[in-house]
Amino acid sequence: MRYRVVAVGRVKDAALRAACDEYVGRLCHYTRVEEREVKDEARILEAIPEDSRLVALSRTGDQWTSEELADWTARWELEGRDVAFAIGGADGLPEPTLRKAERRWSLSRLTFPHELARVLLYEQLYRAYTIRRGEPYHRGP
Numbered sequence: 001m002r003y004r005v006v007a008v009g010r011v012k013d014a015a016l017r018a019a020c021d022e023y024v025g026r027l028c029h030y031t032r033v034e035e036r037e038v039k040d041e042a043r044i045l046e047a048i049p050e051d052s053r054l055v056a057l058s059r060t061g062d063q064w065t066s067e068e069l070a071d072w073t074a075r076w077e078l079e080g081r082d083v084a085f086a087i088g089g090a091d092g093l094p095e096p097t098l099r100k101a102e103r104r105w106s107l108s109r110l111t112f113p114h115e116l117a118r119v120l121l122y123e124q125l126y127r128a129y130t131i132r133r134g135e136p137y138h139r140g141p
Contacts, residue, residue, distance in 0.1 A: 002032040002082045003125065006047045008089035010037055011115045023122035030129040031077075033122075041094045044086050052084040054101045056093050057117060061104030066138060070128040072103075087117050 011017040020035075027033050036047045048054055053076065064072070076083050085105075086097055098104065107120050130137035 001077050001080055002034060003027075004034050004036060004048065004052065004082060004084040005087065005118065005121060006036045006038060006044055006084055007087040007118055008038055008041055008044065008114060011118060013115055016115045016119055019119045020122055023119070023126050026126045027122065027129065030126075030133075031073075033125075041088050041091065041097070044088070044093065044097050045100060048084040048086070049082065052082040053079075053103075054084050054086060054097075055103045055105055056086045056098050056101035057088075057107060057121065058093055058098060058101075058104045059106050059109065059111065060098075061106040063106050063108070066124060066127050067131060069124055070131040073125070073128045074132060085121055087114055087121065089114055 011020055024033050024035070038044055038047050086093055086101070088094070088097075107117060107124075112120065127138050
């Protein structure tokens with residue numbers, strides 16, 4: 001199983017790019033992760049392989065705790081299908097992408113720049129894996 005993060009645009013801010021790279025590096029100890037950047041929202045679906053499960057990051061999605069995300073990652077691994085996370089640009093994801101998604105996930109009711117959303121996604125995936133393995137990174141309830 002592999003995670004694919006399909007995002008509109010590049011992470012231009014050096015500090016945010018470094019944070020993304022740090023968490024992707026950490027995640028690689030647990031699972032395979034790849035990042036695909038597209039120029040605009042219309043190209044998101046083209047960058048997602050047909051057999052992948054699509055999770056759309058959207059403010060209209062369900063909010064999960066870190067523990068719930070850890071449970072989702074365990075289920076996804078058991079099913080063995082690749083998981084693609086779609087992150088839109090400033091205007092969010094287009095309706096066709098949202099309709100195709102198996103799940104919609106909201107990182108928060110707050111609005112974040114899409115570059116920061118990518119950092120949050122990677123950090124939460126890393127946290128989910130440390131929760132599943134009982135490692136000390138997560139200090140939640």
